[in-house]
Amino acid sequence: MGETSNKSANIAFKDENGSSQVIRLDIKTGTMGPTVLDVSKLYNDYGYFTFDPGFTSTSSCESKITYIDGEQGILLHRGYSISDLATQSDYLDVCYLLLNGELPNQKQKEGFNNQIVHHTMLHEQLLNFYRGFRRDAHPMAIMVGVVGALSSFYHDSLDIQDPKQRELASIRLIAKMPTIAAMAYKYAIGQPFMYPRNKYGFAENFLHMMFAVPSEEYPMNPILARAMDRILILHADHEQNASTSTVRLAGSSGANPFACIAAGIASLWGPAHGGANEAVLNMLKQIGNKNNIPEYIKRAKDKNDSFRLMGFGHRVYKNYDPRASVMRQTCFEVLESLGYKSDPLLELAMELEKIALEDNYFIEKKLYPNVDFYSGIIFRAMGIPTSMFTVLFAVARTVGWVAHWNEMIQDPTQKIGRPRQLYTGEKPRDYVPMAKRK
């Protein structure tokens, strides 16, 4: 638990009636990061709410999982830097770390991998769900539906008070997500579903289920498998982002884990969050060629134009996104391995990055490329269709959602999340009968 220091902050102000008021708030300190003013008793003790739409200054919970320093561009999972994890671990190690707090030793690694491998198949009746979707359904729509539907199949892992059931639900979600995602893709293109193969690692298996067909052997490209694994690591968790906060809020009511993760997927779908990598590629296609870049930069800077440079800017990072540096490198490795001498969209992306990084507007507002600026280009080179980009993000982020959900359930101070509001609507008024309405 975060420490309440014996220090407190006194906030003196004149209230709306001009009377002097002093509010005393406890100060809490974590192991790193800004000091926190504890406002949890503010309403009870003083009758005030705080106002922070978008939670730009609000810690919604205590957490030991991930630390971000947006000014310095630092991202740590359980204390380990993202670049160390991305270059020295594999995705399942990172899953173990996020869930358990430590990297696994050899025996723990084998045990965990074995558990995951044996939960990758879906209940066969779940496959009927896919056939109910229109062929042109967005795969994220399928993900929200099918993941939510898991709660109707796995009744033995719905009791959130039972640690064993929570563990089973967590393993099932991490293990089944690639299968669900690959099946959404196969359904869209009209190919048979590919069942998971236990001989493959997590990322390999995902590539196999996405790209293999029953009629022939699928040649596994180790560079692509490694790149996929790295992409999964880079997206595994990111502190209290919109989808993770959604999972926590949904879970705070006691909802079952499958329903909570479906809520997280829905939140991730938006273009300001997980939908950004899809939006980056659409934007690059829209820009078309290098000559059009200045026009789009101008539009991005125009307050009266809703156009934004997708893949730029971040709520927390006011520096280079540390995930983007690894992703940029991986992007070049993948393109080289696939023999891309030149990809017009990549060249366009590099030029856009260069121009934006030199532009005063972007410099002053600290808008740097984020992780999604590069992931879309890698996915495209791998032959993954644009509509699947956010789905891959969801596959990777499932462990983060699950880790936060578990942490929340085990927090003894946990209660239902229930924000308040600044009401600006009508005051009480007399009911107007129909005959008198304008």
Ligand code: CMC
């Ligand atoms: N292009 C042009 N201007 C921008 C951009 C952009 N991509 N991002 C922010 N700004 C401007 C914005 O107009 C505002 O200007 P002003 O102060 O003059 O009103 C200022 O920068 C601050 O922006 P904000 O919208 O208040 O910042 P935010 O923290 O609410 O939004 C963001 C963060 C990620 C939603 C936003 O930067 C954005 O829309 N970026 C493009 C979408 C994107 O790439 N999202 C992926 C995020 S990384 C993946 C993830 O973690 O989900």
